[in-house]
Amino acid sequence: DQQVKQNSPSLSVQEGRISILNCDYTNSMFDYFLWYKKYPAEGPTFLISISSIKDKNEDGRFTVFLNKSAKHLSLHIVPSQPGDSAVYFCAASGYGNDMRFGAGTRLTVKP
Amino acid sequence: EADIYQTPRYLVIGTGKKITLECSQTMGHDKMYWYQQDPGMELHLIHYSYGVNSTEKGDLSSESTVSRIRTEHFPLTLESARPSHTSQYLCASSETAEGETQYFGPGTRLLVL
Numbered sequence: 205d206q207q208v209k210q211n212s213p214s215l216s217v218q219e220g221r222i223s224i225l226n227c228d229y230t231n232s233m234f235d236y237f238l239w240y241k242k243y244p245a246e247g248p249t250f251l252i253s254i255s256s257i258k259d260k261n262e263d264g265r266f267t268v269f270l271n272k273s274a275k276h277l278s279l280h281i282v283p284s285q286p287g288d289s290a291v292y293f294c295a296a297s298g299y300g301n302d303m304r305f306g307a308g309t310r311l312t313v314k315p
Numbered sequence: 316e317a318d319i320y321q322t323p324r325y326l327v328i329g330t331g332k333k334i335t336l337e338c339s340q341t342m343g344h345d346k347m348y349w350y351q352q353d354p355g356m357e358l359h360l361i362h363y364s365y366g367v368n369s370t371e372k373g374d375l376s377s378e379s380t381v382s383r384i385r386t387e388h389f390p391l392t393l394e395s396a397r398p399s400h401t402s403q404y405l406c407a408s409s410e411t412a413e414g415e416t417q418y419f420g421p422g423t424r425l426l427v428l
Contacts, residue, residue, distance in 0.1 A: 206357065213355065238416060247321075247405050247419035248358075293358070295417075302373065303417060305350075305358040 207231045208296050210306035218314055223281040225309050227294030230275065235298035239268060239279045242291045242308070252279070256298070284313045318342055321406050321420035328396055329428050336391045336423045338406030347389040348417065350405040351375060358405065364389055396427045 209228045217223045225239075235256040240248035254261040254268045254277070261268050267280045281288055291310050297303040319340040328334055340347065345366045350358040350373075360373030364383040378400070379393050389408075393400055404423045409415035 208357070236415075240419075245324075245422070245424065247319075247407075247422045250416050250418060253416060297415075302360055302363070307355060307357045 206304075206307075207234075208294055208304045208306040210292075210294055210309050212309050213307070214310040214312070216312045216314060217284050219286055220283045223279075223284045223288065223311055223313065225279040225281075225292050225294075225311065227277050227279075227306055228275055229277075229296050229304075231296070231301060231304075232275070233299040233301055234296040234304075236296065237268070237270060237277050238295045238297075238303075239266075240293040240295060240305075241288075242293060248293055251292075281311075284311075286313050286315050289313050319406060319408055319418055319420040321404075321423050323423060324421060325424050325426075327426045327428065330395075330397055332396050334393050334396055334425075336393075336404055336406075336425070338389045338391070338420055339387050340389075340406075340408040340418075340420075341387060342408060342418070343386065344408035344410055344418075345386070346409045346415070347383065348407040348409075349373075349379075349381060349389070349391050350407065351377070352403045352405055352422075362391065396425075398427045401425060401427050 238253040239251045242248040291308040294306040322337045349362040352358045359375035361377040362381040406420040407417040409417045
């Protein structure tokens with residue numbers, strides 16, 4: 205039972221444009237959401253998070269949006285840079301639930 | 316900056332061998348986790364610990380075992396490795412509080428021949 209879904213396995217964008225990565229979840233008890241970035245042969249690195257009391261959190265070029273009614277969150281990267289090319293994992297947890305991860309979206313930013 | 320370490324980074328081993336994957340963190344975190352991840356798939360929780368002498372099994376059935384004798388150390392052992400154990404193993408830690416961020420080590424990529 206996959207409670208966190210990233211339906212796009214890959215995304216390609218041009219340098220300088222916006223990257224939008226999407227994530228859906230099914231468990232309404234989740235109240236804390238995170239995005240991780242992972243390079244090949246390395247562990248995931250924490251990028252940005254948002255709690256359910258907010259609908260937006262911004263950190264430099266990265267913004268996470270949360271739509272609780274739709275059980276949907278997205279990560280916006282603007283402007284995208286070639287160094288952003290990596291696999292991005294969405295994760296969710298809360299109320300005693302183990303953290304659940306999506307299958308990841310591979311982002312490629314072309315120069 | 317996360318201070319969590321895993322050794323070895325890569326391991327190629329024959330079927331039937333016993334192996335131990337090491338994980339250490341210097342952040343004083345109570346909670347530690349082991350995940351298994353295959354390419355294009357989500358991270359699957361195989362073991363976790365709330366603190367010293369606490370170990371729990373995760374969602375994904377695993378033939379591995381773990382121990383937590385010291386706060387900073389959470390090794391994972393496979394008594395008899397099989398090709399089906401080939402995967403990437405990721406260790407993570409977090410503070411105990413709800414809504415915690417997990418910090419990951421660099422991972423161990425295991426290949427069982």
